[in-house]
Amino acid sequence: MSQNPALFEDDTDTTSDGLGPTGRPWPDLPEPTAPGPGPKRATIIAMTNQKGGVGKTTTTINLGAALAETGRNVLLVDFDPQGSASVGLGVNPHTLELSIYNLLLGRDVDIDDVILETNVDGLDLLPANIDLSAAEPQLVSEVAREHTLRRVLKPVRDRYDVIIIDCAPSLGLLTVNALTAADQVIIPLECEFFALRGVALLTDTIAKVTERINPDLEVLGIVGTMYDGRTLHSREVLQRAVEAFGDKVFHTVIKRTVKFPETTVAGEPITTYASSSPGAAAYRTLAREVLARCPGA
Numbered sequence: 018m019s020q021n022p023a024l025f026e027d028d029t030d031t032t033s034d035g036l037g038p039t040g041r042p043w044p045d046l047p048e049p050t051a052p053g054p055g056p057k058r059a060t061i062i063a064m065t066n067q068k069g070g071v072g073k074t075t076t077t078i079n080l081g082a083a084l085a086e087t088g089r090n091v092l093l094v095d096f097d098p099q100g101s102a103s104v105g106l107g108v109n110p111h112t113l114e115l116s117i118y119n120l121l122l123g124r125d126v127d128i129d130d131v132i133l134e135t136n137v138d139g140l141d142l143l144p145a146n147i148d149l150s151a152a153e154p155q156l157v158s159e160v161a162r163e164h165t166l167r168r169v170l171k172p173v174r175d176r177y178d179v180i181i182i183d184c185a186p187s188l189g190l191l192t193v194n195a196l197t198a199a200d201q202v203i204i205p206l207e208c209e210f211f212a213l214r215g216v217a218l219l220t221d222t223i224a225k226v227t228e229r230i231n232p233d234l235e236v237l238g239i240v241g242t243m244y245d246g247r248t249l250h251s252r253e254v255l256q257r258a259v260e261a262f263g264d265k266v267f268h269t270v271i272k273r274t275v276k277f278p279e280t281t282v283a284g285e286p287i288t289t290y291a292s293s294s295p296g297a298a299a300y301r302t303l304a305r306e307v308l309a310r311c312p313g314a
């Protein structure tokens with residue numbers, strides 16, 4: 018392995034000119050305080066990008082775990098028939114008796130019988146499996162079909178500070194349900210060639226949902242993932258994203274590291290699997306940015 022220090026210059030999050038990886042100065046990010054007592058009303062965040070493999074599930078799990086570390090009650094909603102968020106939290110989707118599918122299409126299922134506690138304090142999971150792929154065609158004929166997930170989450174909204182919905186890689190009815198249930202959208206953006214191509218279609222869909230169904234929906238931010246500061250194109254993608262979306266781009270970027278695939282095998286977030294790793298630190302910083310942008314969370 019090469020020991021050329023120049024190759025490792027991206028190991029710091031600040032360049033010599035004091036700028037962060039997105040080319041802007043780092044903002045002040047206050048240490049998160051625990052939420053106060055009293056009634057809660059969860060901020061619901063949809064993690065969306067119709068492209069697969071961009072870091073939606075990884076960001077859902079690890080941002081969720083980092084928020085739970087701050088004392089927040091967090092519910093993760095696996096809304097992908099692949100069940101990756103469930104697998105990533107150590108749940109075997111094939112052996113589930115009840116999943117989000119039963120809540121979407123069954124009338125008499127209690128959400129408390131479906132929610133699972135994870136091994137992380139304060140982090141719960143609404144699991145999914147392949148059954149969810151049958152939900153989409155079945156939902157089409159339902160009344161208020163876009164509002165189904167919103168209705169499912171309503172009874173637990175006062176128990177959580179944050180609910181994060183891990184969307185499937187599509188812009189179909191499931192994702193529209195997530196956007197209808199959500200207050201905020203986070204868009205993970207892989208720092209690779211062509212990553213920005215699909216984002217216009219996604220922001221179009223978000224705009225339509227905002228206009229027609231959910232006027233409160235906002236884009237909370239775009240987070241660069243799989244970032245490799247040694248490659249020019251990683252930096253170019255971020256630069257273009259900042260040109261196009263300005264301050265919507267989070268200052269935090271998530272670097273490419275094999276630690277993330279390892280956490281999937283381990284079935285736990287990076288914040289517990291490798292608590293002092295740079296990847297865990299990055300998601301903790303992202304959590305601070307999310308809390309700074311979403312004072313209610």
Ligand code: ADP
Nearest residue numbers: 069070071072073074075243272273274277278
């Ligand atoms: P999506 O949910 O958008 O399909 P995932 O979060 O499942 O994307 O990520 C796709 C794959 O890339 C997974 O194997 C995951 O472990 C891996 N991965 C995610 N983020 C990173 C990262 N920052 N560095 C390296 N691998 C990553």
Ligand code: MG
Nearest residue numbers: 073074097101
């Ligand atoms: Mg996924």
